[in-house]
Amino acid sequence: MDxxxxxxxxxxxxxxxxxxxxxxxxxxxxxxxxxxxRGKATPEAxxxxxxxxxxxxxxxxxxxxxxxxxxxxxxxxxxxxxxGLHIRKVDLQPADGVVITGFRTGLVALAxxxxxxxxxxxTHKKHQLEQQQFQxxxxxxxxxQKQFETTLRETQARDERQAELTREGQVTGRYVxxxxxxxxxxxxxxxxxxxxxxxxxxxxQKDYITVVSVLTAYLREPVxxxxxxxxxxxxxxxxxxxxxxxxxxxxxxxxxFQGAHLKGVFGNGxxxxxxxxxxxxxxxxxxxxxxxxxxxVEAKLDxxxxxxxxxxxxxFSRASLNGTELxxxxxxxxxxxxxxxxxxxxxxxxxxxxxxxxTRLPEA
Numbered sequence: 001m002d003x004x005x006x007x008x009x010x011x012x013x014x015x016x017x018x019x020x021x022x023x024x025x026x027x028x029x030x031x032x033x034x035x036x037x038r039g040k041a042t043p044e045a046x047x048x049x050x051x052x053x054x055x056x057x058x059x060x061x062x063x064x065x066x067x068x069x070x071x072x073x074x075x076x077x078x079x080x081x082x083x084g085l086h087i088r089k090v091d092l093q094p095a096d097g098v099v100i101t102g103f104r105t106g107l108v109a110l111a112x113x114x115x116x117x118x119x120x121x122x123t124h125k126k127h128q129l130e131q132q133q134f135q136x137x138x139x140x141x142x143x144x145q146k147q148f149e150t151t152l153r154e155t156q157a158r159d160e161r162q163a164e165l166t167r168e169g170q171v172t173g174r175y176v177x178x179x180x181x182x183x184x185x186x187x188x189x190x191x192x193x194x195x196x197x198x199x200x201x202x203x204x205q206k207d208y209i210t211v212v213s214v215l216t217a218y219l220r221e222p223v224x225x226x227x228x229x230x231x232x233x234x235x236x237x238x239x240x241x242x243x244x245x246x247x248x249x250x251x252x253x254x255x256x257f258q259g260a261h262l263k264g265v266f267g268n269g270x271x272x273x274x275x276x277x278x279x280x281x282x283x284x285x286x287x288x289x290x291x292x293x294x295x296x297v298e299a300k301l302d303x304x305x306x307x308x309x310x311x312x313x314x315x316f317s318r319a320s321l322n323g324t325e326l327x328x329x330x331x332x333x334x335x336x337x338x339x340x341x342x343x344x345x346x347x348x349x350x351x352x353x354x355x356x357x358x359t360r361l362p363e364a
Contacts, residue, residue: 187233194240238267252270262281286305300319
């Protein structure tokens, strides 16, 4: 800076005074604005972190304004405060301008250094704040994602329950209609009801036992003409039960045919654990059946054919077997008190049967 210019500038005292007044006015305005915002602040305006950030900003603003005021005062009167013995207050000379210029140049350099340091500090704090905001955003996103997954699972579970209720309602409606058809006087409608129950048995495990119970009860009902062979609808029910699916967790559910009129019936399905106690199976044809643990106690099997069927652990105790063709595979079958004199069987099978003193075999 030209020393002569410094001398002329310092002699113009109104310019620094105007700058000081302007800085004072700015300071008063900022302080009033800060006080006004603080008066308006309420607990609802933000959380504790926001209030802390606001206080830091206020302190930084006050510090900046105070520093600006100090800088203006030092720039204006600093040379005389620090070196007043060597600098004239009036009629300044070029030598005075050199001292004043050097002091003010150092002051500007110091202010520039402070501003640079403050800028770096602000940048560092801003970076930290951005990191905190980013971490908070990640946490918020994770919480939102967790909430979304929970809501999605609850919605899916609710939809599944609703779908299950709807399906059960549909099955119930189908079941009611099938029962109505089963009670009809029309053979075609009774057949339709039987096959409708078969569909329900395959579609709904909950209704499996109910359908089996209904069809076996239908076959146990007394018939008007016991001397005749089985009717078409009763034959259809017997066939449907023979091809029933497995009951989950319990295998094939027991079939209760006790006392049923099944004269002339035909079957080639699965009759595992079927109970034919005292049933009429005269002239029945149970061919190629899978029937372990089948029960024929006191059943009437006159003229029936059981050839090629597998009936391990079957019970023929006290059954009527006049002209009956016994199964080819029946290990451990029980014939307690049974008359086998008029039945047909392979002689080698006898060694694997269970008999007592009342069992009668053909004479050799």
